[in-house]
Amino acid sequence: MTQEAGGRNRKRKRRNNHPKTETSSIKQTSTSTAAANSTVKQPPSTCTVSKTTPKPLSFLEKMKAKLAGGHFRMINEKLYTCSGDEALNYFKDDPSLFNMYHTGYQEQMSRWPEQPVNIIIKWLKDHNSSLVVADFGCGDARLAKGVKNKVFSIDLVSKDPSVIACDMANTPLDSSTIDVAVFCLSLMGTNFPNYIQEAQRVLKPSGWLLIAEVKSRFDPNTGGADPDRFCQAVCELGFTSVSKDFSNKMFILLYFKKKPKNNSRKGIDWPELKPCLYKRR
Template identity: 75%
Template sequence: MTDAKANRAARRRKRKGRKSNMSLESKEQLGESAPPQTSPPPSPPPNPKRRKVDAPSNSKSRPGFLEKMRMRLTGGHFRMLNEKLYTCSGNEAFDFFKNDPQLFDVYHAGYQEQMLHWPEKPVNTIIKWLKKHSSSWVVADFGCGSATIAKNVKNKVFSIDLVSNDPSVIACDMAHTPLNSSSVDVAVFCLSLMGTNYPNYLDEARRVLKPSGQLLIAEVRSRFDPNNGGADPKKFFEAVNQLGFSLSSKDFSNKMFVLLYFKKTERNSQVQNIEWPELKPCIYKRR
């Protein structure tokens, strides 16, 4: 083959290579895909023996072990203190908390926790009743706790309890208050007839009440349930009547507590010994 022929043959091969490349580029422009690439092999399945690590729990939504133990200890202290208040006299309770006032805070913290389980609180019912009557009435709140009544009405309120963490609360035995005789219009006992000498508290209320003054008692319903070891309501009404009160109305509609409304009358001087029924202690069960 001559050199001229060899050159022509080389040029033809070069032109064919260019056409072949142009054909491939044209196919890509027309959307014809290139041969599919092989996909990578699937990842191996997780090792079933590998232990799953749980995310740390949210301490705000679920109490930890130490918090649960603290709650149990607090609840235990409350139940112990609650039982003591029901099974000792008012004077003994006053001396007990006077020696260690912090125990009173423990008791009321537990009391507030128990009230969270009540669909309706008797203190709110009493506050509504007071707001419907004269704001000029003077009120004595026996066993006031955190002085809820005084904080929610316009009336002048003497808040009385065994311990005072508030300058407005009078710390004393409820059977012996510093209030003047015939100085208040309404005496309130909201879940506070707790001592074994509870009749002395009611006698003190009679002393400080003005003529025709009002006596309001809210108590746990089971304490007035004879079928469950509680006192006979009729016997209680009769004893309060002999003390010098007449029953104005009663409300047993609530499943948790009863409300009793009395008015001060002349005390029966012929009655020397009143037969008071025993009020069943209200002992909270462990939760």
């Protein structure tokens, strides 16, 4: 082969190599473009979405919460260790304490997985809506707001025109006019038997008495009252025990019916109910 022919062959090889390089470059560019398009079309990854974290409480907010909790525990202890008449005067002297107490009470109730007032509301809805109800220690009158029944809401202080403010041992209700008397976590005073006696007075013959109370108050192993002894005392007042529900972790439910004839006994030996006091932090 001559030198001239060898040169032509080398040139031909160079020309053949050049298109291959260009094609490879085009393919690489196309691949990059497709990858870019693919990236744009993909939905944003959920892991990149930032979660909103609750704003930490400031020192002042923490102190306010601590003071509010301390006031609630103080008022709560007062209500469990005084008579109803004393509690009435206590709130008359400073009505703002009532709001302070119920704010703390609602905060405590929010921690319970289930609230007894909801069970009582369901019980009433399962019965005739014509039944007249007296809610002793109604608080924010949630029971009255949850049913169609006529409800007399009774408590020590009235922040609502529908709530009757009075000592629960001496209500303005007429005798034998109520179908259902309710005590939902409200047997707090040292003279709680007087509250139940008042319920017995206003109830019609064969009327219902529903009591929901904190479970620890009826645990003899921790200083609480014997539930059987308590039920016996209620029956001696003129009631028949219908059922007892101890299934809930936080509270018990007791259902009674007033006897058709008023044959209540005097000098009933009532057990002392353990105060429900919250630990200081």
